[in-house]
Amino acid sequence: MVEPWSPFAYLVTNLARFVRPREVTFSGVNSSLPMLACMLAKRAYDFAFTYINVAGGVDPEPSSVPISSSDPVLAEKSAAIFANEDFYDLCTRGRMDLCFLGAAQIDGRGRTNVSAIGDWHDPKVRLPGGGGGAVMLPTARRSCTWRTEHSTRTLVETLDFVTASGGPAHGGMYGVVTPIAVFVHDGDRLALDSWHPDTTVDEVVSRTGFAVDTSRAHPTAPPTDAERAALRALDPDGAFERDTKIRS
Amino acid sequence: MVEPWSPFAYLVTNLARFVRPREVTFSGVNSSLPMLACMLAKRAYDFAFTYINVAGGVDPEPSSVPISSSDPVLAEKSAAIFANEDFYDLCTRGRMDLCFLGAAQIDGRGRTNVSAIGDWHDPKVRLPGGGGGAVMLPTARRSCTWRTEHSTRTLVETLDFVTASGGPAHGGMYGVVTPIAVFVHDGDRLALDSWHPDTTVDEVVSRTGFAVDTSRAHPTAPPTDAERAALRALDPDGAFERDTKIRS
């Protein structure tokens, strides 16, 4: 019997799969899932890449997995402190390969809203703000985001506010992972790349607020033994899984 | 009998006298005399000031006096490394009180040429270039310079090239020291402030290429015992005095 692929594990694993050999990959504040994804990639994949994070760490060897994705433990055993100004400049000068950036709403072009629900000037919900997004999304070579809720509230036809968008080189988020699907940008729009084997294309489409091309989609490849083992090692007692409020 | 006041000692001592309590004072590359002046001021004057230098030192306690005014010894016992970008930014944002800046030619307005003798594009002599001058002279609160030759070649009516000039706040060099005189800017032009007791106002005027107001000038106050003792301690065997090629 195959172990079920929990929404949490699906998210972390598919975020990790965006990491590529020899590249520079970044995770920031408020980003526990990308942090876990980068740590999973380091453990599970048989290639080298540079992992930098908002704690200043460069390929750190944290003694524990912190709740806060900006925790100083993420710089343990780092041989350098590559701090905020440095990694932002790295990104704006075009040397950041992959950025994980948060989003509240995502539209079909891969743009994001992290600012407000409702009118910005009279918000129904004031959101955290985009952090690095407005500067990093247009300048990083690729950016990926995630949502723990796959719904027409989060994947929308029209953003309430465009916090971050794509730059001259690309159209927005390269990849989006939800508890049931993985989207990849086709240069014009986000297209369905794969769906959780326990769901269907129809369900993904019906729960997505923007029109989505599914013509090249396929069921997501199940987690490898190495991916499962890595995630188990990172979250042995399931604390992160419990803390991640997923609406799937 | 009073010990003679050598041109070298006159230069160093009168540069030191521009240092004021509680201020931030800077010496840079190619600036042995200002370096000695700052070290003299630390030893001879009964007030505190912050001495920063191009070696990154902040109030250092050098174990020896280096030939190069950018030598790492000038950061010994410093509690911080305040490096190039930092001290330039300090200056351009208006927090540098006193800068010592080199010059080849100085005009009556206190502007400097450190670029070329003759036409810049077809120079008779290509000079070192102004280093910090063009940015620091307009932005430091006060700047001072020195020449080891007091002549109509160095203190000129017309610069061959304007490397550095004054900013909106002031007209150029605040102070100029030569082997025989001290000039201070009166807001409009450099005026004679004092002359070496062994020379005369007439000699100073005749050897100065620009018109100079002498109406408030007086003989330079002789070196104090503390100033003499400090310079003796800094240059016990007269090596700096010999190395300083003075044409007086």
Add this chain to the structure above:
Amino acid sequence: MTGTFVSLSELAARVKDGDSIALGGSFLHRGPFALVRELIRQGRTDLEIIKQSPGYDIDALCRAGAVGRARTGIVAMEGNFGLAPYYRKAIETKAAELEEHACATLTAGLRAAAFGVPFQPVGGLDGSALPELNGWARIDDPYGSGRGAYVIPAITPDYAIIHAPEVSPNGDVRVLGTPHWDRIMTRAAKKVLVVAERVAPLESFQERPEITLVPGFMVDAVAVVPGGAWPGSCFPDYEIDYPAVERYLTDTDEAFAAHLAAAPEAEEAVRG
């Protein structure tokens, strides 16, 4: 030169109603939280908060009604706590005004101030609604590259206020691990105030001067407050006190009062 050491209450008293303050650290890490609480105790109002990623600090200040304006990039409690509830309420009710930045645009404004120039170009922002919202100008490259850049106006806080594990007797500031945004804040602000865990011997600074983040001559005053970054972390001394953050988030006046009273500096604050 000798550093100026004062009590926490004296340090806070330097900040006046309506001042703009850049707060060091990020989210729950190494923030000048003792000073923030002392500003609340002293009843400060109409503060302008400048920080790329505030959280507990701006939330507590909003809860106390001390904030007039926020210039921020991302605001959250982080960890598992989500949004900063009192900040959110202050913005939604318009009790406080928000100038929404990307973290890097706030940094650009601080860089302009630190560099002594009126504006600073910044990369990115293409397609974002933030430039129009904030009235940021786009300037074409005068050198004909065909590229342009948005420029951010200089941001000059009245005070940069940072928390550090160690200061020297001369007020030199040492930080271990990431400096977050503290470096550029201390260069951009008119004055620098520091809360430190402890005074370390001058010799330890002289041995490794490269680590010193702020030389003493740039520091206006220091208050030594052990544990002052509580309930946040101060590397390498202590980690986040998550239960204390959770208690802070209890939505009653009593809980907030109890939280302020439980802070490490509370005893001194009562004395002061």
Add this chain to the structure above:
Amino acid sequence: MTGTFVSLSELAARVKDGDSIALGGSFLHRGPFALVRELIRQGRTDLEIIKQSPGYDIDALCRAGAVGRARTGIVAMEGNFGLAPYYRKAIETKAAELEEHACATLTAGLRAAAFGVPFQPVGGLDGSALPELNGWARIDDPYGSGRGAYVIPAITPDYAIIHAPEVSPNGDVRVLGTPHWDRIMTRAAKKVLVVAERVAPLESFQERPEITLVPGFMVDAVAVVPGGAWPGSCFPDYEIDYPAVERYLTDTDEAFAAHLAAAPEAEEAVRG
């Protein structure tokens, strides 16, 4: 990741005729002088030299006819040696072209490249003839302060080449004392080459990561050349060899050849 360690000759071979190279250090201090000499031995020509305060390096390169263009702030041998004679001759005879900067305008151009923007405002320059000479544009503050600033176009060296006392096995670079302009050079350049005195244990970097100037992932290749900053200093290892500088300045081809042959890396260079 493991650093890429190569011989000095291989390191130099990465730089091609016509490339622009930013050289670390200042005057006779911690310059990548072994690499500079190796470029001379390999007969490189038409190089663009970018450095705020070059001296021995640019002088030797001019002496060998390797320089096509200089972008510099101040050029001198320093100490008691005065002007850099072969640099001076190269400019006066127009063998090399000069783009004269203030140190801070060169830094501004490097900052533009490091920040990913086409131009960078810089303070000062009021009344200087340099902006007109270089065609630098002045831009008014679009935010109505009435202030303006000259802006410097981005300067993106093909290579930043620095000398450091220590690298880690992963190519992390540690510098003690002032970094001079090495930080901004390594952020502005397309690629970073490093000459190091020695490889130090990774653990020593992990103990004090704050001191690391360049993380290994930014470094293209490293050559280990003990004494490579000769005849200059490399803090904390050795001081300037003034007699060697004096011998270098002897104006004969033989003296220059003897100088190159006497360099610490000469044996390896012969082998390589």
